[in-house]
Amino acid sequence: MGAKIEASVVDPASNWPLFAEKARQLITQDKVAVVFGCWTSVSRKSVLPVFEELNGLLFYPVQYEGEELSKNVFYTGAAPNQQAIPAVEYLMSKDGGGAKRFVLLGTDYVYPRTTNKILRAFLKSKGVAEADIMEEYTPFGHSDYQTIIAKIKKFASEGKKTAVVSTINGDSNVPFYKELGNQGLKATDVPVVAFSVGEEELRGVDTKPLVGHLAAWNYFMSLKNPSNDEFTKKWAAYAKAKNLAGHKDKPLTNDPMEATYIGVYMWKQAVEKAKSFDTDKVIAAMAGQTFKAPSGFTAKMDEKNHHLHKPVFIGEVKADGQFNVVWKTPGPVKAKPWSPYIPGNDKKKDEPEMAKKAAAPKK
Amino acid sequence: MSRWWVSLGLAVAVAFPARAALDAAVVTRLATGDGDEKVAAIAQLIAGGDPRAVPVLQALADGEMSVAGGRVLLVKGEEGLDAVTGEKVSPVPSPRDDVVANNRLRREIESALAALKLLSPDRDARLAAAKELAGGANEAMLPLLKKAVGNETDGTIKPMLELTVAGLELKSADKAQRLAAIRTLAASANPNTRMLLSPLVEKGKDGAFLEKDEDVRVAAQSSLASVEGRLAWSQRAGLAFSGVSLGSILLLAALGLAITYGLMGVINMAHGELIMIGAYTTYVVQNLFRAHLPGAFDWYLAAALPAAFAASALVGMALERTVIRWLYGRPLETLLATWGLSLILIQAVRTLFGAQNVQVENPAFMSGGVEILAGIVLPWSRIVIIGFAIAVLAGMAVLLTRTRLGLFVRAVTQNRAMAACVGVRTARIDTWAFGLGSGIAGLAGCALSQIGNVGPDLGQSYIVDSFMVVVLGGVGQLAGTVYAALGLGILNKVLESWAGAVLAKIAILVVIILFIQKRPQGLFALKGRVID
Numbered sequence: 001m002g003a004k005i006e007a008s009v010v011d012p013a014s015n016w017p018l019f020a021e022k023a024r025q026l027i028t029q030d031k032v033a034v035v036f037g038c039w040t041s042v043s044r045k046s047v048l049p050v051f052e053e054l055n056g057l058l059f060y061p062v063q064y065e066g067e068e069l070s071k072n073v074f075y076t077g078a079a080p081n082q083q084a085i086p087a088v089e090y091l092m093s094k095d096g097g098g099a100k101r102f103v104l105l106g107t108d109y110v111y112p113r114t115t116n117k118i119l120r121a122f123l124k125s126k127g128v129a130e131a132d133i134m135e136e137y138t139p140f141g142h143s144d145y146q147t148i149i150a151k152i153k154k155f156a157s158e159g160k161k162t163a164v165v166s167t168i169n170g171d172s173n174v175p176f177y178k179e180l181g182n183q184g185l186k187a188t189d190v191p192v193v194a195f196s197v198g199e200e201e202l203r204g205v206d207t208k209p210l211v212g213h214l215a216a217w218n219y220f221m222s223l224k225n226p227s228n229d230e231f232t233k234k235w236a237a238y239a240k241a242k243n244l245a246g247h248k249d250k251p252l253t254n255d256p257m258e259a260t261y262i263g264v265y266m267w268k269q270a271v272e273k274a275k276s277f278d279t280d281k282v283i284a285a286m287a288g289q290t291f292k293a294p295s296g297f298t299a300k301m302d303e304k305n306h307h308l309h310k311p312v313f314i315g316e317v318k319a320d321g322q323f324n325v326v327w328k329t330p331g332p333v334k335a336k337p338w339s340p341y342i343p344g345n346d347k348k349k350d351e352p353e354m355a356k357k358a359a360a361p362k363k
Numbered sequence: 364m365s366r367w368w369v370s371l372g373l374a375v376a377v378a379f380p381a382r383a384a385l386d387a388a389v390v391t392r393l394a395t396g397d398g399d400e401k402v403a404a405i406a407q408l409i410a411g412g413d414p415r416a417v418p419v420l421q422a423l424a425d426g427e428m429s430v431a432g433g434r435v436l437l438v439k440g441e442e443g444l445d446a447v448t449g450e451k452v453s454p455v456p457s458p459r460d461d462v463v464a465n466n467r468l469r470r471e472i473e474s475a476l477a478a479l480k481l482l483s484p485d486r487d488a489r490l491a492a493a494k495e496l497a498g499g500a501n502e503a504m505l506p507l508l509k510k511a512v513g514n515e516t517d518g519t520i521k522p523m524l525e526l527t528v529a530g531l532e533l534k535s536a537d538k539a540q541r542l543a544a545i546r547t548l549a550a551s552a553n554p555n556t557r558m559l560l561s562p563l564v565e566k567g568k569d570g571a572f573l574e575k576d577e578d579v580r581v582a583a584q585s586s587l588a589s590v591e592g593r594l595a596w597s598q599r600a601g602l603a604f605s606g607v608s609l610g611s612i613l614l615l616a617a618l619g620l621a622i623t624y625g626l627m628g629v630i631n632m633a634h635g636e637l638i639m640i641g642a643y644t645t646y647v648v649q650n651l652f653r654a655h656l657p658g659a660f661d662w663y664l665a666a667a668l669p670a671a672f673a674a675s676a677l678v679g680m681a682l683e684r685t686v687i688r689w690l691y692g693r694p695l696e697t698l699l700a701t702w703g704l705s706l707i708l709i710q711a712v713r714t715l716f717g718a719q720n721v722q723v724e725n726p727a728f729m730s731g732g733v734e735i736l737a738g739i740v741l742p743w744s745r746i747v748i749i750g751f752a753i754a755v756l757a758g759m760a761v762l763l764t765r766t767r768l769g770l771f772v773r774a775v776t777q778n779r780a781m782a783a784c785v786g787v788r789t790a791r792i793d794t795w796a797f798g799l800g801s802g803i804a805g806l807a808g809c810a811l812s813q814i815g816n817v818g819p820d821l822g823q824s825y826i827v828d829s830f831m832v833v834v835l836g837g838v839g840q841l842a843g844t845v846y847a848a849l850g851l852g853i854l855n856k857v858l859e860s861w862a863g864a865v866l867a868k869i870a871i872l873v874v875i876i877l878f879i880q881k882r883p884q885g886l887f888a889l890k891g892r893v894i895d
Contacts, residue, residue, distance in 0.1 A: 096465075096466075139864060139865050142864055143814075143816070146605035146608065147859045148859075150598065153554065154554070154598065156554075157554030157557050157594075158557060159561045159562065159565075160558070171720065171820075178815075182730065182745075183740045183742060187466050203719055205722060212469060327465075
C-alpha cells in the first residue's frame with residue numbers, strides 16, 4: 001500500500017478503567033486503524049465495549065480463558081484448547097509421568113478461575129475422581145507459599161502420581177518456585193506445568209531449582225527454525241538499537257511477543273488485501289490469512305472464529321532459563337473459544353455475531 | 364568390589380578409556396528412540412553393569428547429549444566425546460540434534476544411578492542414594508537393594524534401605540513376606556509409605572476391598588494408622604515453623620517502621636521503598652561479587668548487609684532533611700508527601716534498573732533445606748532469616764537501651780522540649796533516628812531479596828503489612844511489634860491451612876479491624892510524641 005504507518009503508544013499502567021479511556025482516545029482522537037494490546041483478561045473486558053461501540057479493531061496477543069468472541073477483536077494468543085488441555089493431556093500421558101491426581105493452583109481472578117473450571121470438567125471426562133482434584137487460589141501478589149506447598153506435599157502423598165497445574169500470575173511465581181525448590185519438591189516427583197511462565201518471567205529467577213518443571217505455549221525462544229532465527233535476531237538488534245533496559249544485554253522473546261508479531265503481519269496482509277484501513281473491510285480480509293510464524297509452523301487466522309490455528313509445545317525449564325521442547329502437536333490446532341467442557345457452550349456459534357445491533361445480548 | 368569402584372572413578376575422571384565400547388545399538392536407541400525405548404535402553408545399560416554407562420547417562424540427564432550424522436556425542440562446552448567408544452571428537456561436528464531428556468527419563472536415570480551408588484564406600488554418597496531410592500525404586504533393583512542392606516552397617520542408611528525393600532516386597536506373592544513388609548513399614552515416617560499402604564485398605568468401585576487377603580488388610584490398616592499419626596505431628600511442626608517464618612519476615616519489615624512511625628510518629632508511606640532500596644543494593648553487591656570476586660560469591664551477603672543498611676539509611680536521612688522535617692506534627696501532609704516520595708523512588712529505580720524484576724541468587728548455603736522430620740523440610744533461607752530477625756531485634760534493643768544515641772532518641776520521643784532544654788540537639792537526633800529506621804528497612808530488603816521478588820514494586824506489598832503490625836502492636840513499643848508480628852504470622856498460617864490463602868487474608872483483616880475497635884491503642888499502650 002505504501003502508506004506510512006505511525007505508532008501511538010499509550011500506557012494505562014495496569015489500571016483497568018484507564019484502559020477503556022485510553023482505548024477511546026486512541027480510536028476517536030488519534031484515529032488509529034488498529035490497536036495491538038491488553039494483557040490481563042480484565043483489561044480486555046474493560047476495553048471490549050469501547051471497541052464494539054466505536055467499531056474499532058483490537059488484536060489481543062495473550063493466552064486467555066476463552067468464552068468470548070467479538071467481531072472487533074482478533075485473538076492471537078491461545079484459547080484453552082491450545083494450551084491448557086494439551087498440557088494436562090501430556091501430564092496424563094506416559095512420557096509426562098502418568099499423573100492421576102491434579103492440583104489446580106492459581107491467582108484469584110477470571111483467567112485462572114475459568115481455566116480451572118474447564119480443566120475440572122475435562123479431567124472428570126477423563127475419569128479423574130472429584131477427590132483427586134485440589135483447587136487452590138491465592139490473592140494477587142501473594143508471596144508466602146509455605147502452607148500451599150505443604151498442602152501439595154500432603155495431597156501428593158495420599159496416593160497416586162500427582163501433578164500441579166499452575167495459573168499463578170506474574171510476580172507470585174518467583175516465591176512459589178523458590179519455595180518449591182527449597183522444600184525439595186522436585187519436578188521428577190511432582191511436576192508443575194505453568195501457563196503464565198515463559199522466558200521473560202524466568203528472567204528474574206534463579207532457575208536451578210526449577211529445572212524440569214513445565215510450561216505450555218505456542219512458541220518457545222529455543223525453537224530451531226529459520227523464521228525463529230530471523231525473529232530472535234531482529235529482536236536482539238532492535239533491543240540493542242533502542243537500548244532497552246534488560247533486553248539490550250539479554251534479548252528474550254516469548255509467546256505473547258510472537259503472537260503480537262504474527263498479529264501485526266497478518267493485519268498488514270489483510271490491509272493490503274482489502275486495499276483499505278476500513279475496519280469492516282480489514283476484518284473481512286483477515287479471514288484465512290496465513291503467516292509463516294516463528295514457531296516454525298504456518299499460523300492461520302480461522303475463517304470464522306477470529307482465533308489463530310497454532311501449534312502447541314510443552315517445554316521443560318532448563319538451567320539457563322530457556323525451555324527444552326519435550327512434546328508438540330503434529331500441526332497447528334484450531335482454537336475453540338467456546339470450550340466444549342463448559343455446559344451450554346455447545347449451542348454457541350463458532351463465529352462472532354456479525355449484525356452489530358444484535359451483538360449486545362451475547363451471552 | 365573396591366577395584367570395581369576404582370575403575371568407575373577412573374572412568375569418570377579420565378572420560379573413559381577407549382578400549383571396549385558400549386553396545387552401539389543400545390546407545391543409539393537411548394539417543395534416538397521414543398520414550399519407552401529410551402527407558403528400556405537405560406535399564407539395559409545399567410543391567411550390563413558397565414561403569415562407562417554412568418557418564419553417558421549423566422550426560423543425557425544433564426542435556427549434554429546430541430546426535431550428528433548418526434553418531435551419538437557427549438558435548439560439554441567445547442569438548443566432544445563419542446558416547447559409544449569414548450573417543451575424543453574434535454572438532455565437534457555441527458549442526459547437531461540435541462537429545463532431550465524429559466522428567467520421566469531423568470527420574471529413571473536418577474534412580475538407576477542411585478542404585479549403582481548404593482555400594483559406594485563413601486557414606487554421604489550412599490545416604491544420598493538411599494534417599495533418592497526412597498521415592499523411586501523399582502522391582503528390578505530389589506536384588507541390588509537386598510545386597511546393599513546386607514552390606515550396610517550405617518545406622519541411618521540401613522533402616523532407610525529396609526523400608527525401601529519392604530515397600531517393594533509389598534507386591535510379593537508370598538503372604539508371610541508381605542505381612543513382614545507391612546509391619547516394617549509401620550516404623551516409617553515417609554509420606555511415600557502412605558502411598559504404598561493406602562491401596563491395600565481402599566475399596567474398589569464395586570464396594571469390595573481391592574485387597575482380597577483379610578490378614579494383609581488388617582495389618583496394613585494398623586501400619587497405616589501409625590504412619591499417619593506420625594505424619595500429622597510433622598505437619599503440625601511444619602505449620603508452626605511456617606508461622607514463625609512469616610512472623611519473622613513481618614517483624615523485619617515492620618521494625619524500621621516501629622522506629623520511624625512508632626517512636627517518631629512519622630507516617631512514612633515510603634517505608635516500603637526503603638526496603639526496596641535495600642533489596643536493590645543487595646542485587647548490585649551480588650553483581651559486583653559475581654564480576655570481581657566469583658570465588659567468594661557465597662559470602663556476598665556479608666558485604667550486602669552493611670551496604671543495604673547504609674544505602675537505605677542515607678536515602679532515609681536525605682528524605683528527612685529535605686522533606687519530612689518540615690512536616691513534623693502535620694500527619695496528613697506527611698502522609699501525602701511520603702506517598703509522593705515513594706512514587707518518585709519507585710520510578711527512579713524503574714528508570715535505573717528497568718521495570719522487570721532482577722535476579723538475586725541465593726548463596727549456596729541458603730539453598731535447599733534441612734529435613735527435621737520425614738516430609739518436613741525447613742528451607743535454610745527461612746531459618747537464616749529467622750535468625751537474622753532475632754539478631755536485628757537484639758541489636759536494636761541494645762542500641763536503644765544501652766547507647767547514648769538510644770538514650771537521646773528515647774528522651775526526644777518522650778519529651779522533646781525537655782530534651783532540648785538539657786542540651787540534646789533534637790533536630791540532629793531526628794535525622795539519626797530516621798536514618799536508623801530506614802537502615803533497618805534496608806536490612807529487611809536484603810533479607811527479603813532471598814525469598815521473594817526484587818522489583819520496583821517490592822515495597823508496595825510490604826507497606827500495608829508493616830503498618831498493620833506496628834498499629835496492632837501498639838505505637839511506640841518494640842515489644843508490641845514483636846508480639847504482633849509473630850501473632851499475625853502464626854494466625855495467618857493456621858487460617859491459611861484451614862481456609863485457603865484468599866479467605867485467610869480477609870479473615871486477618873477482619874480480626875485486626877475488630878481488635879482495633881476494641882483496643883485502639885494496640886496490644887501495648889502508647890507513650891510518646893504521637894499524643895501531642
